[in-house]
Amino acid sequence: MADSKEWLYPTKWLSKASTGERVACELRMRIISGIIKRGAVLSENKLAADFEVSRSPIREALKTLASENMIRLERMGAVVIGLTEKEIEEIYDVRLLIETFVFERLVKTDTQEVVRELSKILEMMKIAIKYNDADEFSYQDVLFHETIIRSIDHSYIMMIWNNAKPVMEALILLSMRMRFKEKYDDFTRIINNHELYIEAISTKDRNIMIQSLHQNFDDVQGKVEDLWMSQQMLSKGEVREND
Amino acid sequence: MADSKEWLYPTKWLSKASTGERVACELRMRIISGIIKRGAVLSENKLAADFEVSRSPIREALKTLASENMIRLERMGAVVIGLTEKEIEEIYDVRLLIETFVFERLVKTDTQEVVRELSKILEMMKIAIKYNDADEFSYQDVLFHETIIRSIDHSYIMMIWNNAKPVMEALILLSMRMRFKEKYDDFTRIINNHELYIEAISTKDRNIMIQSLHQNFDDVQGKVEDLWMSQQMLSKGEVREND
DNA sequence: TTATAATTACTTGTATACAAGTATACTTGG
DNA sequence: CCAAGTATACTTGTATACAAGTAATTATAA
Numbered sequence: 070m071a072d073s074k075e076w077l078y079p080t081k082w083l084s085k086a087s088t089g090e091r092v093a094c095e096l097r098m099r100i101i102s103g104i105i106k107r108g109a110v111l112s113e114n115k116l117a118a119d120f121e122v123s124r125s126p127i128r129e130a131l132k133t134l135a136s137e138n139m140i141r142l143e144r145m146g147a148v149v150i151g152l153t154e155k156e157i158e159e160i161y162d163v164r165l166l167i168e169t170f171v172f173e174r175l176v177k178t179d180t181q182e183v184v185r186e187l188s189k190i191l192e193m194m195k196i197a198i199k200y201n202d203a204d205e206f207s208y209q210d211v212l213f214h215e216t217i218i219r220s221i222d223h224s225y226i227m228m229i230w231n232n233a234k235p236v237m238e239a240l241i242l243l244s245m246r247m248r249f250k251e252k253y254d255d256f257t258r259i260i261n262n263h264e265l266y267i268e269a270i271s272t273k274d275r276n277i278m279i280q281s282l283h284q285n286f287d288d289v290q291g292k293v294e295d296l297w298m299s300q301q302m303l304s305k306g307e308v309r310e311n312d
Numbered sequence: 313m314a315d316s317k318e319w320l321y322p323t324k325w326l327s328k329a330s331t332g333e334r335v336a337c338e339l340r341m342r343i344i345s346g347i348i349k350r351g352a353v354l355s356e357n358k359l360a361a362d363f364e365v366s367r368s369p370i371r372e373a374l375k376t377l378a379s380e381n382m383i384r385l386e387r388m389g390a391v392v393i394g395l396t397e398k399e400i401e402e403i404y405d406v407r408l409l410i411e412t413f414v415f416e417r418l419v420k421t422d423t424q425e426v427v428r429e430l431s432k433i434l435e436m437m438k439i440a441i442k443y444n445d446a447d448e449f450s451y452q453d454v455l456f457h458e459t460i461i462r463s464i465d466h467s468y469i470m471m472i473w474n475n476a477k478p479v480m481e482a483l484i485l486l487s488m489r490m491r492f493k494e495k496y497d498d499f500t501r502i503i504n505n506h507e508l509y510i511e512a513i514s515t516k517d518r519n520i521m522i523q524s525l526h527q528n529f530d531d532v533q534g535k536v537e538d539l540w541m542s543q544q545m546l547s548k549g550e551v552r553e554n555d
Numbered sequence: 556t557t558a559t560a561a562t563t564a565c566t567t568g569t570a571t572a573c574a575a576g577t578a579t580a581c582t583t584g585g
Numbered sequence: 586c587c588a589a590g591t592a593t594a595c596t597t598g599t600a601t602a603c604a605a606g607t608a609a610t611t612a613t614a615a
Binding site for chain 1: 557568569570571576577578
Binding site: 557565566574575583 | 586587588589590591592593594595596597598599600601602603604605606607608609610611612613614615
């Protein structure tokens with residue numbers, strides 16, 4: 070699995086991962102970043118050769134990516150779907166759907182412990198900013214939302230999250246790396262928004278929650294732009310996956 | 313793949329399916345029906361021997377079932393999670409979540425064509441009742457809801473549906489088979505409810521939609537009972553998967 | 556009798572081999 | 586030059602082999 074190309078996905082996060090998971094994470098990043106273009110056809114054999122692994126883990130990865138709507142498994146080859154602006158909005162539809170549902174559950178229970186956890190994560194995020202660690206910041210950001218979702222103990226909401234998570238993670242990673250370089254002061258706003266989020270959960274105030282979700286939505290627009298910029302930047306070192 | 317045990321899943325639906333899909337469908341049915349008990353540990357080798365296939369399709373099936381929350385892949389063996397009453401309710405939470413979202417989209421567009429499609433499916437359902445075909449009825453029932461969801465062209469809502477669908481399908485299959493035998497007059501109510509559903513979409517009337525969803529929710533309670541009955545019935549010919 | 560060490564049996568993850576099927580390209584006949 | 590059929594080079598799906606690691610059991614020593 071010694072790959073000549075650079076890894077977009079933080080290898081640090083893959084310490085316990087199987088080869089199949091590694092490949093899935095890396096391919097996902099390449100697809101979302103635009104290195105692998107929408108419409109490209111991926112072949113199991115070709116990928117196996119590229120990653121210098123056998124077809125088994127490749128098959129596993131392709132199946133994962135198909136369930137995430139990143140590719141479409143066809144009779145001959147896997148066609149890359151990737152993310153258009155429409156699809157990115159759709160992902161955030163889902164996040165909004167989930168988090169609204171979760172909030173309605175949360176207002177009926179004791180949120181003290183979750184608030185404590187979230188506060189901890191928020192502090193970690195601040196440290197990550199301080200040390201210019203985009204990947205760590207992304208990790209904590211994803212963890213923040215996962216913590217909220219996990220707190221209501223709803224296996225099928227969790228199932229939805231588990232399916233959407235990898236794509237969101239990749240999206241956030243790319244977006245944050247960009248911002249750390251070019252839009253550093255965005256982070257003040259992001260932190261403020263997360264504080265608002267915690268406050269909404271703590272006080273169980275729907276108005277604050279809506280305000281927070283709205284701000285987050287505004288953030289999405291920014292993310293879309295970022296992604297586009299990110300794609301522009303990355304496509305310099307572009308690699309054609311198929312000829 | 314010549315299996316000595318009877319197949320719970322309609323083999324007719326598996327004509328184009330790979331061995332892995334077949335195994336996944338059958339295992340899902342066995343888990344949901346309670347033949348394979350919550351907490352049981354499934355081994356790849358054992359399953360491969362039981363189904364008389366190699367480990368490759370078994371692995372594929374287990375991965376699928378894990379993503380559906382039917383099993384939990386652990387270091388040694390796959391632990392069966394199955395469905396408790398809580399989880400069945402959670403599945404319907406998700407369906408409600410999705411269908412509410414879809415309805416809000418539908419009221420903003422032209423629903424004429426969907427309504428036409430749904431009417432056709434409804435007629436098919438009536439025929440299925442007439443000929444006592446529980447499996448066909450279930451198929452059309454699932455198709456009915458899928459048609460509604462598909463109509464808004466939202467890839468990530470579709471993704472959620474695709475993940476929840478197999479479990480719902482199995483659930484509906486078991487429930488309907490039971491009802492065809494013991495609660496035949498339920499179907500008048502179900503058909504009425506589906507007509508109400510179509511009306512809500514046709515007139516874009518939120519009140520009718522809510523009424524319809526509520527009736528459907530009442531139906532869920534019935535399904536839960538059915539499932540329990542079904543489990544009682546099936547556990548006569550029970551098979552221990554692990555000792 | 557109990558605790559510890561070693562062996563055994565079973566687990567998963569990956570590689571590889573093979574069969575069946577499909578699209579493309581080439582050849583052959585008109 | 587064009588059409589049709591055959592051959593070839595791909596594709597996926599399944600089986601099998603092998604390596605690395607884990608748990609449980611047995612044997613040995615205190």
